[in-house]
Amino acid sequence: MKKIKEIFTRVKELQHADHEDITDQLWQLICYSPKFPLRLQQQQLLDEATPFTLEVDDPHFSHSVLKFNGFIWGNGSRKVLITHGWSSKGADFIDLITALRTVENLQIIAFDAPGNGSSEGELSNLLLFAKATEAVIKTYGAPDVMIGHSLGVVANTIAIQQTGIKPSLLINITPMVNLKENFITTMNSADVPKAAQDKFFESFNKIFDVPTSYFNLADIYQEGVAVKHWLAYDKDDKMTPFAYMQELLNRHPVITSKEYPDATHERIIKDPRLIEDILELVRKQ
Structure with a gap:
């Protein structure tokens, strides 16, 4: 900071x-993007993962190839890919990842986008997030479930379009719409x-x-990007004003949504209500 x-x-x-x-x-x-150190519990979670490192080209800022780090838990046939938001990292989903590990037959993949967490890069941007997501998909296969938070939602949307995949379930948490x-x-x-x-x-x-x-996610989003599309939000989110979220939902009524009052933009990924709902969605998928 x-x-x-x-x-x-x-x-x-x-x-x-x-x-x-x-x-x-x-x-x-x-x-x-400020990088925050791992807490003890987060480090322990990563110690239980299979780590990997991939590369993406950064033609805009560093003008070089950047390495970014990722983590895999489990070896089930159903893949779950988690894309974090700005100034975040894969381990920030510790509560959700811990919960998902109780679901049978899952392989859970998370990563630190370039310029975030443990990955290389001084400056970052949305396209680097999307390129990293694409690289994970091309290396480990199409995920059945894609979960994104904030800027990670837009990155997932772009990556889906670029790779041509169609996840069974797309979960968007407080997306950065505009x-x-x-x-x-x-x-x-x-x-x-x-x-x-x-x-x-x-x-x-x-x-x-x-x-x-x-x-603008309302413009970028295309119908049919996923079999089922579910969105979580807090109407009083200070980072993503509800007017933008409402535009997205009005223009794309295929998206099912649920409000989590008082969750806040940053803490919603730790909210027990949200985690329980995601577990239910993934179990039914």
Whole structure:
């Protein structure tokens, strides 16, 4: 957290300097993902897993191939793939993974996306998340169940489209629906003037060759990506305003959803209510 606080402070300082271009610092603010150390119980969970390392190309930030780490529990015929959200890691799903290990005939796969957890990368982005998800699918086979949280939901959606698979069950937990609005919220929290924000988005368009508005889950989502699609949310989620979630659900009524009041964006993956519901869904799958 120390580095992100330093970036935040630097952005606030530079924006008041005459003719200072703060775009480079805004990339740090938006794309640096703080890495939190493993807790003892998380390390013990990983010690019980079969580890693996795969690679993805990063043409936008490091301009190199990045290694990312993953973990497998069990050797059942039914595969469950878990994709974490921003500033997170596979082990943060310790409660859910522990619960899923009680279900017979499962193989559970989780990983740390590039720039997150134990994996390589100074800066990260949605496409690196999606590429890592694709790499896991191509290496270990199509999962029967895909679970994503926050940005991991969008990564899973893109990976499904890129690989052409069709999971039996797609579980989306508090998805990051509108990426551009999330960026704006982050920059507003650092009092970044609109002119500087506009310059950042111009830079984004140039680097990724698409506007930020392209990354809207309501637009990206396609009917038929999964046999069954289930979504969990907290209506008072501060990270993903319900208006965006409502747009997604209204435009795609095939998605079954359930609200978890007071779960919050970060803690919902540990919520006993959610974990019990996911277990039930997976058992029935």
